[in-house]
Amino acid sequence: MSDKVVEIRGLYKSFGDLDVLKGVDLDLHREENLVVLGRSGTGKSVLIKIMVGLLKQDKGQMEVLGQEVSSLTPKELNALRLKIGFSFQNSALYDSMTVRENMEFPLVRNIKNLTKKEITYKIEELLDAVGLPQTINQMPSELSGGQKKRIGVARTLILNPEIMLYDEPTAGLDPITCVEINNLINEVRERYKTTSIVITHDLACAKMTGDRMAVLLDGQFRAMGTFSEVFPHAEDRRIKSFYDYNFIES
Amino acid sequence: MAEEADDRKPFLSKKIDKFFTGLADAWNFVRRFWKEVFLPPYEFKEVIHQCYRIGVESLPLISLTGFIVGIVFTNQSRPSLSEFGATSWLPSLISIAVVRAMGPLVTALIAAGKVGSSIGAEIGSMKVTEQIDAMEVSATNPFKFLVVTRVLATTFMIPILVMYTDFVALIGSFLNVNSNELVSLSTFFVQIFESISFLDIWSSVLKSLLFGFTIGIVGCYKGYHSSKGTEGVGRAANSAVVISMFLIFIEELLVLQVVNAIRGM
Incomplete structure (x- = not known):
């Protein structure tokens, strides 16, 4: 069996007159952490939204775990989604539910015949893993930004996904919390043997979490490799300035 | 040019x-x-939860409005009837007006304002904060959980609220009639039940089902299709109320024609 988990070929996506992705090619290997870098509005999030079927590509091929996403029936798509965890930029916790209910929501709807005890055990185990067991009965409005991100990750892990997609995991967080979230991404990968894509424009996050970097510019990947291969001596002026700005800022 | x-x-x-x-x-x-x-799968638990929110939480407002409508309508009708020496017809007049038109209409308009806007705003904010996407990527059906449950809840609860409003309005009317014409409770209710027919009650219930469905589906549709951040959420809530109210009046007019046609048969 191939160790390729995601295979993207010639992917195009536009919104009205705006071409966002213009022929993207990418391979993602099992248990690899790939970081997709790029400035805001370059289509990084669009790429992973196509991966889970939230958006549909205009042209090209998007194979995830050996299945072409755009040709799946709703039932097949849901089966694939169970194998993919998606951590949203703003955590997307359900406002009207407690942390426990947030985590129960996907679990009870996808895995039948679980006893109450088993559900509670699973929830507590994951809250322990993200270091927030005390928040189980709290509402999302009572949590800090970093806590929300952690709970969001715990909620996606409850279905034991093979692939984790992180959309801007450190956006809007203070530097210490950023490091904690980066550590969490690495822990998740080690503990649950997941393959990950991290979407970010934060180079510190990229350096800490990524095995491989892919820089998205003008709708295509312009550089790919390890951190030291892509940065800091990039020949492309835009990639170099991206690096410079990030580190001058930090 | x-x-x-x-x-x-x-x-x-x-x-x-x-x-x-x-x-x-x-x-x-x-x-x-x-x-x-x-x-x-059926989301029974969520339907019950929404029925509670829509029904029980609307009770104080509905009670107050129904009671005031009963009193005010009785007070306003008395001078016209007394010109013909027909104030004894007040219970009949009030019951026909309340059961046939005012109860369903007043309840539906209040529910459109209170429930419709809250559904529009709630689903709208879930949409713009990617909570609906989060449900979708966790292989659950957000439409079933958010839309089907809320529309069912409004469809079932509005008829119940209408019957409750009718009752409260008639109690308000009775208090007014009792203090002015010294009519007893039993006489008042005997007159009421003599005036209204089975068709009145059925048409009121059917109309309320239609109003409930309209309030739920419009609120959900507007919320589900909201965009442009918080501004979009406000717009979704607002248009949910305006469109629901507009449709309720149109439906009232259409149902009235159908019921009158049946009555004339």
């Missing part, structure tokens, strides 16, 4: 396009509801 006309043309055609696209979207949304409502 010619240039002005040219400028207007694309604007108009854009508006017309938008109108018909919106109409087609709304039609597809209603069709999807009818498709999903019969298919498992």
Whole structure:
């Protein structure tokens, strides 16, 4: 069996007159952490939204775990989604539910015949893993930004996904919390043997979490490799300035 | 002048396009509801939760409004009837007006304002904060959980609220009649039940089902299709109320024609 988990070929996506992705090619290997870098509005999030079927590509091929996403029936798509965890930029916790209910929501709807005890055990185990067991009965409005991100990750892990997609995991967080979230991404990968894509424009996050970097510019990947291969001596002026700005800022 | 006309043309055609696209979207949304409502899994627990929110939490407002409507309508009708020495007809007049028209209409309009706007705003904010996407990527059906449950809850709860409003309005009316004409409770209610027919009650219930469905589906549709951040959420809540109220009046008019036709048979 191939160790390729995601295979993207010639992917195009536009919104009205705006071409966002213009022929993207990418391979993602099992248990690899790939970081997709790029400035805001370059289509990084669009790429992973196509991966889970939230958006549909205009042209090209998007194979995830050996299945072409755009040709799946709703039932097949849901089966694939169970194998993919998606951590949203703003955590997307359900406002009207407690942390426990947030985590129960996907679990009870996808895995039948679980006893109450088993559900509670699973929830507590994951809250322990993200270091927030005390928040189980709290509402999302009572949590800090970093806590929300952690709970969001715990909620996606409850279905034991093979692939984790992180959309801007450190956006809007203070530097210490950023490091904690980066550590969490690495822990998740080690503990649950997941393959990950991290979407970010934060180079510190990229350096800490990524095995491989892919820089998205003008709708295509312009550089790919390890951190030291892509940065800091990039020949492309835009990639170099991206690096410079990030580190001058930090 | 010619240039002005040219400028207007694309604007108009854009508006017309938008109108018909919106109409087609709304039609597809209603069709999807009818498709999903019969298919498992069923979210019974959430339906009960929504029924509680829509029904029980609306009670104070509905009670107050119903009671005041009963008193005010009785007070306003008395002078006209007393000119003909027919104040004894007050209970009959009030019961017909309340059961046939005012109860369903007042309840539906209040529910459109309170429930419709809250559904629009709640689902709208879930949409713009990606909570609906989060449900979708966790392989659960957000339409079933958010839309089907809320539409069922409004459809079931509005008729119950209407019957409650009718009752409270009649109690308000009785207090007024009792203090002015010294009519006893039993006489008042005997007169009421002599005046209203089975058709009145059935048409009121059927109309309320229709109003409930309208409030739920419009609120959900507007919320589900909201965009442009918090501004979009406000707009979704607002248009949910305006469109629901508009449709409620149209439906009232249509149902009235049908019931009158049946009554004339």
